[in-house]
Amino acid sequence: MGGPRFEPVQAVRAYERVVEQVEEAIERGVLTPGQRLPSERDLMVQFSVSRSTVREALRVLQARGLVRSRPGDPNGAEVLAFSPATLHKSMSTLARVSELSLAELVQFRMVLDASANLLAARLRTEEQLAEMDAAIARMREAVEESYESFSAADVAFHDAVARASGNKLIQICTDVVRSIVLDLVSEKIAGASDRKALMLESIGHHEEVLAAVRAGDGPLAARLARRTMYDYYAVYVPEGERPALLALLE
Structure with missing residues (x-):
């Protein structure tokens, strides 16, 4: 039969969705430089994901220069200003x-x-x-x-x-x-x-x-x-x- 042909879809990992939402909040100015993200525990609750998913998302956001997350810091990750x-x-x-x-x-x-x-x-x-x-x-x-x-x-x-x-x-x-x-x-x-x-x-x-x-x-x-x-x-x-x-x- 004729009709449209579709490409296989790729499963999106949960941490990528977390990263997308945080990036969007930064782009829209909802999160501004110097502000803190919620704690890991709060992020787990808000996103309904595991601690390992939250930590992987934070690693990606930090690698992209968007946040700074310090090991053992009881506060949430800090949103960073744009840097060249x-x-x-x-x-x-x-x-x-x-x-x-x-x-x-x-x-x-x-x-x-x-x-x-x-x-x-x-x-x-x-x-x-x-x-x-x-x-x-x-x-x-x-x-x-x-x-x-x-x-x-x-x-x-x-x-x-x-x-x-x-x-x-x-x-x-x-x-x-x-x-x-x-x-x-x-x-x-x-x-x-x-x-x-x-x-x-x-x-x-x-x-x-x-x-x-x-x-x-x-x-x-x-x-x-x-x-x-x-x-x-x-x-x-x-x-x-x-x-x-x-x-x-x-």
Whole structure:
């Protein structure tokens, strides 16, 4: 007979339902940072589940950075404030299990950096421009020191631009995605025979971006970010996945 075909369903474990309800309460603001969940015994009664189910749910919630549960604490688990570290952990896990490809991560960084540059060009202050100047000066000094020092100065420049964008979520996501991408390609960069030339070329790119930001030319600053990211990282991305990056170039 014809008709719809259904896929087998997966049994949902009780602790997952507990986790879902607590997460929903946090998302809706019913539970706020600093508040306490009911005690384990109260949770057992409210959810009609065993102590082991409650404890497994609390372990999952703690692993996700939503609550802090201390062994032996007579009070319930404490609801935690959002932390960039939580986002970093989640995205790092996704990258490690190959749910996010390097191409997707680089593409997202191209989007983020371009947006940060565009906003910075329109909203930056003189103090923030001075921070960017100082970061580039430090990059020049670090060329003769070590790649680690150079990389730290590079990060300082991008952090200054992200702060100048005025958007906290851009700042957080930029920091998270940048560190994950660098983790994935750091060994290849460290082993590059022309590393000094790459550092000098990078300084040139940063100077172009700073000039565009200083001039208030947002579209140019955004284009420079996308092109620089592509030129720097495309070589590490499988050739078949590079069209995803090229699609962002003008």
